[in-house]
Amino acid sequence: MGQAGLTRRDFLRLTMMSPLAGAWVPTWGRKEGQTDPSESKVVLIRHPEVVDDRKKVNSQVFQAMLDEAVAALFGTKEPLDAWKLIIKPTDIVGIKTNVWSYLPTGPEVEQAIKRRLLDCGVPEERIGIDDRGVLRNPIFKQATALINARPARTHYWSGMGGCLKNLITFVPNPSVYHPDTCADLALLWNNPLIKGKVKLNILLMLTPLFHGVGPHHYSEQYVWPYRGIIVGQDPVAVDSTGVRILQAKRREHFGEDRPLQPPAHHIIYAETRHHLGVADPSRIKLIKLGWQEGELI
Amino acid sequence: MGKKVAGCFRVMGAKISAAKKMSQKRPLISICLLYLSYIIIFSGFSGAWMAAFSEQEQKEKIIGELASFLPPAIEGWRPQAPDELYTPETIFNYIDGAGEVYRSYGFRWLLVRRYEKEGQASIIVDFFVLGRSEDAFGVFTHDLEGERVAIGQDGLYKGGWLAFWKDKYYVSIYADQETPELKKAILSLGQAIARSIPQEGKRPALLDWLPASVDRNRVHYFHTLPILNYHFFVMTDNWLELNETTEVALCRWEKTGGAKTRLLIISYPEESIAQKAFRQFLRNYLPEADEAGLARLEDGFWTGAKVEGRLVIIVFEAASPEEVESLIGQVIEKVRREAVFKMS
Numbered sequence: 090m091g092q093a094g095l096t097r098r099d100f101l102r103l104t105m106m107s108p109l110a111g112a113w114v115p116t117w118g119r120k121e122g123q124t125d126p127s128e129s130k131v132v133l134i135r136h137p138e139v140v141d142d143r144k145k146v147n148s149q150v151f152q153a154m155l156d157e158a159v160a161a162l163f164g165t166k167e168p169l170d171a172w173k174l175i176i177k178p179t180d181i182v183g184i185k186t187n188v189w190s191y192l193p194t195g196p197e198v199e200q201a202i203k204r205r206l207l208d209c210g211v212p213e214e215r216i217g218i219d220d221r222g223v224l225r226n227p228i229f230k231q232a233t234a235l236i237n238a239r240p241a242r243t244h245y246w247s248g249m250g251g252c253l254k255n256l257i258t259f260v261p262n263p264s265v266y267h268p269d270t271c272a273d274l275a276l277l278w279n280n281p282l283i284k285g286k287v288k289l290n291i292l293l294m295l296t297p298l299f300h301g302v303g304p305h306h307y308s309e310q311y312v313w314p315y316r317g318i319i320v321g322q323d324p325v326a327v328d329s330t331g332v333r334i335l336q337a338k339r340r341e342h343f344g345e346d347r348p349l350q351p352p353a354h355h356i357i358y359a360e361t362r363h364h365l366g367v368a369d370p371s372r373i374k375l376i377k378l379g380w381q382e383g384e385l386i
Numbered sequence: 387m388g389k390k391v392a393g394c395f396r397v398m399g400a401k402i403s404a405a406k407k408m409s410q411k412r413p414l415i416s417i418c419l420l421y422l423s424y425i426i427i428f429s430g431f432s433g434a435w436m437a438a439f440s441e442q443e444q445k446e447k448i449i450g451e452l453a454s455f456l457p458p459a460i461e462g463w464r465p466q467a468p469d470e471l472y473t474p475e476t477i478f479n480y481i482d483g484a485g486e487v488y489r490s491y492g493f494r495w496l497l498v499r500r501y502e503k504e505g506q507a508s509i510i511v512d513f514f515v516l517g518r519s520e521d522a523f524g525v526f527t528h529d530l531e532g533e534r535v536a537i538g539q540d541g542l543y544k545g546g547w548l549a550f551w552k553d554k555y556y557v558s559i560y561a562d563q564e565t566p567e568l569k570k571a572i573l574s575l576g577q578a579i580a581r582s583i584p585q586e587g588k589r590p591a592l593l594d595w596l597p598a599s600v601d602r603n604r605v606h607y608f609h610t611l612p613i614l615n616y617h618f619f620v621m622t623d624n625w626l627e628l629n630e631t632t633e634v635a636l637c638r639w640e641k642t643g644g645a646k647t648r649l650l651i652i653s654y655p656e657e658s659i660a661q662k663a664f665r666q667f668l669r670n671y672l673p674e675a676d677e678a679g680l681a682r683l684e685d686g687f688w689t690g691a692k693v694e695g696r697l698v699i700i701v702f703e704a705a706s707p708e709e710v711e712s713l714i715g716q717v718i719e720k721v722r723r724e725a726v727f728k729m730s
Contacts, residue, residue, distance in 0.1 A: 094622030096671055097702075101684040191562060246483030264478050267486050269622060270612050302531055303547045304481050304488075304512055309563050310545050351616040 095354065129326035129367040133294075134158040134378040135317035144296050144314070146197040151295075151318075154379070155201050158320045159289070161376050169208055175288035175322075176234055178210030183232040187239035187255055188220040191307035192298055194239050202236050202291070221258050229259075229282065237324065238291040241331040242298035245306040247271035248353030249335065251328035252290040253365075256283055270351040275325070275359035290327045292319040297331075299338040300347075313338065316380065325359040325366025326373045330386070332356060333370060337385035445471055452497040452513055455555070457578045461571040463501035463509055472496040487528055488514060490610045491521040492630060493556075501575070507546075507568060509575065512558040519554045519587020520633075524607040526551040528616075534603065537576045539586055543569075548576045553587035592635045592653055594724065595697075597716040599639070600649070606636040618648055618702070625666035626698065631655045641705065647687075648702040649713050657696050664693035667700070680707045694718045695725075 134157055139150045156168035163171035176182060184202050186194040199218050206216050217228025224230070237252050244250040246267065253274055257263045259282050266274050278284060294317035302308050315334065321327040332353050339347045360368040367373055377384070449471050458464070470480070477485035477496060488496070497513040516522040523540070532544030538557070541550035546564035550557055559576050561568050590607050606617050611628045614620060617636055628634065633653040640646050654660040668675055672689060675681040680690040687703040690710035699717050701710040 096621040097619055098671065098683060100619070244483065245481075246486050263482075264486075267483055268612075270486075270615065271483065272622065302529060302544055303549060303560050304484050304558050305510070305560050305562070306484060307562055308545050308547070348619070351612065352619050354622070 095357070127367060128372045128374055129321065129323035130162060130374045130376065131319055131321040131323070131326045131330050132158045132162045132376045132378065133317055133319050133330065134161075135294075135315070135380040135384070137316060137380050137382075139316050140295050140314055142314075144312075146195055146295060148197045148201065151197055152201045152204065154318055155205075155291070155320070157378060158318060159205075161378060162320055162322070169205070172205045172209050176206060176209040176211060178212075180209075180211055180234045181215045181228060181232050182206050182211055182217070182234045182236065183223065183226070183229040184216065184218045185223065185229075185235055185237045185239075185255060185258075186218055186220050189240075189242075189250075191305070192240045192242055192296070192312070194220075194293065198238055198291070198293060202238060206236075223258050223282075224261060232282070232286055235283065235287045236289050236291070237287050238293065240293040240295065240297060241319075241335065243301050243306070243311075243335060243349060244353075245301060245304070246351070247274065247355055248349040248351045249328065249332050249356070251331050251353075251356070252292050252324040253278075253328050253355060253359060256280075256287075259283055269354075271355045272358050273362065274355040275363035275365040278324070278363075278365055287324065288322070290321055290324045292327045292331045294318055294331060294334060297335060297338075299335045299342065311342075315383070315385075323366035325356060325368050328353075328356045328359075329368045329370060330373060330375060333386050341385065448495060449497065452495060452515065453499070455513060455579055455582045456497075456499055456511060457575065457582075460501065460509075460575045460578060461503075461567070463503040463506070463571055463575075465499050466502045467500060470498040472498065486612070487616075488525060490608065490613055490630075491525050492517045493521075493525070501571075503571075506565075507561045507563050509568070509572060510558075510560045511575065511579070512560070513579070514556040514558075516554045516556060519551075520590040520607070522551040522554050522556045522587065523589050524609075525556040527606045528608070528613070530604060530606070535573065535576075537573070538580045538583075539589075540603075541576065541580075543573065546572070548572050550576060550580060552580055552583045553585055555583055590633060590635070592633050592651060595651060595717050595720045596635065596637060597649070597713055600637045601639075604638060606634075608634050608636075614650075618650075620650075620702075621671060623670070625663065625670050626652060627654070627659055627663040627666070628652070647704045647709065647713075649717075650698075650700040650702070651717060652698045652700075654696045654698070660693050660696050660698050664691065664698050667691055667698070678707075678711070680710055682707075690714065692718070694721055697721060 134154050136150050136154050138147055139154060140146055159171045160168045163174050165171040184199055186199055203216055207213060217226055219226045219229055237255055239255040242250045247254055247270060256277055259280050260277065266277060294315045296312050296314050298307060298312050300311040319327050319330050336349065356368050359365045449469050453469055472480050473495065474489045474493060477488060493514050493516050495515040499511045501509040514525065526540055526549060532542035535541040535543045538550030538552035546561040546568060548559040557579055559572050561572060609630050609632055611624045614628060614634060635651045637649045638646060668691060672681045672691065679692050680688060682688050688707050688710050689702050691700040692714050699714045701713050704710045
């Protein structure tokens with residue numbers, strides 16, 4: 090095993106240890122017999138009617154899914170009670186969306202989140218929705234709470250575009266995080282505009298992109314209607330769960346194991362180097378709700 | 387500009403006279419300082435203005451030159467907006483992190499043109515200018531999915547995306563969906579652009595050393611570690627000392643029984659760097675390798691490495707040690723034969 094980083098052999102050893110686990114995280118760094126008490130909770134919910142054949146989102150179904158997922162995440166009976174655990178009426182809240190033209194977050198998702206923020210008593214003038222303009226947006230510059238929401242997709246350089254990566258627009262020069270295919274993306278979460286403020290991560294698995302071609306990395310043939318969302322407070326656990334679904338879809342589509350290119354090792358390092366959250370699927374408590382057909386994990 | 391300078395001097399002269407009249411007792415040195423400050427400020431302003439003007443002129447000149455390779459229209463598609471020009475510093479504004487791939491090949495310019503046709507998807511042409519034809523070939527090998535088409539020196543088409551290279555140019559033509567009409571337009575556009583590039587360029591010399599059994603249509607050519615790991619994850623630490631001065635070829639064979647043998651050939655600028663990389667690789671990746679540089683790994687397959695002059699040659703996941711030695715041996719034989727040929 091290498092002194093510092095990962096090698097291919099680390100993954101070979103993991104595969105030999107647990108070939109059917111579907112795990113993709115080497116468990117190095119832990120001594121034999123040592124258990125790690127840290128665990129993260131993530132909710133995956135799916136509904137067959139949340140998107141139609143033209144990928145249009147059904148707002149009502151989506152709202153209901155979000156409500157049920159958030160309630161399950163926080164263990165409350167009523168969704169609003171769950172939201173009120175993380176949002177106060179005095180908060181200034183930024184909804185960090187994603188405007189990538191091929192697969193944006195979308196207004197139905199943004200409005201569903203906003204609705205619940207208003208229900209929590211946050212005045213509308215203290216709620217902002219933005220992506221690339223966050224550094225110029227006074228709401229985001231003064232935010233006391235952030236809701237991080239974007240679609241899951243493969244990414245040309247980081248392997249996966251998920252909740253960890255979604256906050257990259259909070260830095261004026263995102264390319265500083267590019268080295269080693271974005272290995273240390275988790276450091277972004279130390280940014281004072283972000284640190285401690287993300288109350289909820291929502292990874293949209295409604296119509297994820299599981300493979301890309303060319304410099305624009307988008308092709309309709311590699312988008313499929315999974316019709317799900319993953320929610321969690323731990324962005325690492327949320328992304329780790331999303332990656333497992335993408336990898337499972339790739340396995341299903343290509344008929345062989347086709348790892349992400351490049352590998353989304355920034356998610357692993359978010360745990361092992363930067364201790365931002367839990368990437369190891371064996372320590373993610375995954376609650377699955379709703380429609381089960383084509384679940385993949 | 388001469389009139390502006392003269393005018394400025396007249397203004398300054400008037401100001402100086404006024405200053406003298408106002409106070410005969412004002413020290414001469416303060417008047418000189420005032421005079422000098424006007425000169426400095428004006429020079430700086432005019433210098434910046436000139437530089438900005440030159441930069442804009444240069445940009446327009448480059449756009450004009452590159453645009454000459456692209457047809458004004460194709461099958462009813464026409465550009466509706468100005469062409470865009472990107473550099474290695476600004477490419478992230480266009481394609482985000484994907485820009486790192488093209489930067490790793492040292493691209494110089496990227497011209498982007500969108501062709502539009504009513505009722506149809508846009509067609510986006512990304513026209514890359516590399517420093518050498520070898521790097522245009524390399525960019526092409528980054529994504530080898532699709533069916534081969536006879537456009538440029540090598541061309542691939544898949545689901546609304548055409549990519550080809552010719553001379554030092556790499557061209558990507560893309561629509562986010564595919565219809566028969568779009569496909570026809572994309573291929574016609576590609577053929578028109580390829581025809582406009584007057585000459586062909588060389589492929590990397592490294593390819594001459596590949597074993598005969600290599601499928602040349604599946605070889606990746608690149609320089610840096612992130613690109614190696616993109617195609618075949620080996621290691622996160624750069625023990626192989628890969629950078630823009632190294633040339634790398636990665637080949638693969640898919641066999642029955644689950645084996646996917648990879649051959650990695652790395653050419654370094656100097657023998658000493660090759661030796662260092664070889665030692666580091668053995669120490670950190672294959673510490674249990676025998677004297678022949680071979681080891682059987684956790685998955686039951688064999689990996690081996692050798693250094694030959696400026697080359698490091700590594701075989702991953704072979705079915706047997708004999709296969710490792712055979713592949714490495716074939717490369718070394720070709721290298722030595724070429725060296726003998728050159729000497730004679």
